[in-house]
Amino acid sequence: MLDIKRLSIEDARLLIKEAVEASNAINVPMCIAVADESGYLIAFERMNGGKTASISIAMDKAFTAATARRATHVYNENCVPGKPSYGIHNTNGGRFCIVGGGLPVTADGVVVGAIGISSGTAAEDQQVGEAALKRFYEATGYQP
C-alpha cells in the first residue's frame, strides 16, 4: 500500500486566490485550474473576462503538470520536430498540453497537484502560475 499526499480543497482555494491576485497585478483576467496529483480537477475559476477557449487549456495544463510531474513550458522547449520527445503533445487524447502555464505543486519534493493558467500569452500564464506558487509556498510552509 502506498501513502500519497494530495492537495485539499483548502489548498486549492489558496492557490486560486493567489493566482487571481497575480492576474490582477498584470491586468489579465485568467482561467485558473487546480488539479490533484492524479490530474483530476479540484477547483477552477474563470475570472470575469477570462477566455472560454482557455477553460479546457487551463485544465489540460494542470492535468499535464500533475501527471507528467513537470512544468508544461519544459515540454514546450523539448517538443520540437527532430527532438526525441516530439509528438508527446498528441498523447493522452490530446490533453497533454505543452504550452507554458502549467506547474506542478510539490510538498517536500513530491508532486501533490498542479496549477494551470490560461488566457494571456504563454509567458503571462507562466508568470501568474509562478507568482501564485511562490506565495502559496510562503503561506503554507510546504517546501517545493
Added chain:
Amino acid sequence: MLDIKRLSIEDARLLIKEAVEASNAINVPMCIAVADESGYLIAFERMNGGKTASISIAMDKAFTAATARRATHVYNENCVPGKPSYGIHNTNGGRFCIVGGGLPVTADGVVVGAIGISSGTAAEDQQVGEAALKRFYEATGYQP
C-alpha cells in the same frame, strides 16, 4: 487462411519482468505495456512511481510499434515538417506515437507483438525497451 504468431501472456510477463529490471538498473520507475501483433494490450505494469501521464503513452507506443512494425523512435526521426511522413503522428485517432520507447518484438523476423516504455526521457524509455528485448531474446531463443 493465414497463420499468425502472437506473444502469449507468458511471453508478455517475461518482457515486463525484464523491463522492470532494466528500469531499476537506471532508477527510473516506468510504465510498461506489452501488446500483441495487432496492437492489443496483453499485459501492463506501472511501477511504483511511474507517471500516470505515461500509462496511455506506453500503451500507444506498443500499439504503434506492433501495428506499424517499426520502432517509434524511427518515426520520430522522420516525422519532421517538410519530410514525407510528417503528420503520421495524428493518425489512428492520435494513438500513433512517435516518441522513442516503442519497439516491435519479433520471432524469426516476423512481428509477434511490441513493448512500450514510458516515464523517463525518450532516450531512457528506448534504452529500457532495448535492454528488455535483448534479455527476452536470450531467454526465449526467439530470433529478432
Added chain:
Amino acid sequence: MLDIKRLSIEDARLLIKEAVEASNAINVPMCIAVADESGYLIAFERMNGGKTASISIAMDKAFTAATARRATHVYNENCVPGKPSYGIHNTNGGRFCIVGGGLPVTADGVVVGAIGISSGTAAEDQQVGEAALKRFYEATGYQP
C-alpha cells in the same frame, strides 16, 4: 493536504494472480485490470483466450469502481430507464461501465483501488472479481 492510501504494484500483482486462479477455476480466460484509487491503471493481464473486446471493458470497470467507489453491478441494477440514475453509463466519455465485474478494493473502509474483470458473462466476471478480492483480503489482512 490530504493523506491518500493507494494500491501498490505489489498489491496489484497479487490481485491479478488471484483473479487468474479464480478464472482458471471456472475455465473462462479473462481480461483483468487493476486501477488505483483515482482509476488509473496499475496492472493488466489478458489471459490466453481473453477477448480483445474485453480489454477496454475490464479497464473501464476498474476505472468506474474506483472513481465512483461502488461495484459496477450496483449501477447496472439502478441504471434503468425511468430510474433516477439512468444515463450515468454515458458519462465520463462513455467510460462509466455499468456491466457487472468491477469492484472497489478497500482498506479499512477506504477505497484504495479497484479490479475489473471481463470476457465471461457479467455474472462470471463478478464472481471472479469477488473471489479474487476475498483471497486478497485474506492474504493481506486489509479489512474491506
Added chain:
Amino acid sequence: MLDIKRLSIEDARLLIKEAVEASNAINVPMCIAVADESGYLIAFERMNGGKTASISIAMDKAFTAATARRATHVYNENCVPGKPSYGIHNTNGGRFCIVGGGLPVTADGVVVGAIGISSGTAAEDQQVGEAALKRFYEATGYQP
C-alpha cells in the same frame, strides 16, 4: 508463443461475393465489412445504393462479432435495461454494436474473423450475413 488463424484477403473476397449475392437476392443493397479475428478491417464493399450511415455500422458489427466472438444479435437480446449485460453497447468507445448483422467467422470452432452487414433492417442484415456464411463454409470446407 500463440498460433492464430486469420482470414486472408482471398477469404474476405469470397465472403463479400457471397454477401453481395445474398443482398441481391432480397433486393437490398448493403454495406459489407469483413474483419480479421482482432476486429481489423480486411475488406469492405458498399454496393450501389448502400447507405452511408451503414459504412461504420457494418464495420462496427464486424469488429464486435470478431472481438467479442459472438453474433451481435445475441447481445441485442441481452443488452436490455435491468439485465446484467446492459451498458455493453457503450463500451469500446461506442464501437460495440449490438444491432443484428454481425457474425463471427469460425474455422474448426475458432473465431478467425467476422462479417458485418448493414443497410437493411436488422433482420435483413442478419439474414444476408447468415446466407453469406453458409455459402462460405460450403465453398471453403471450413467447419463452423
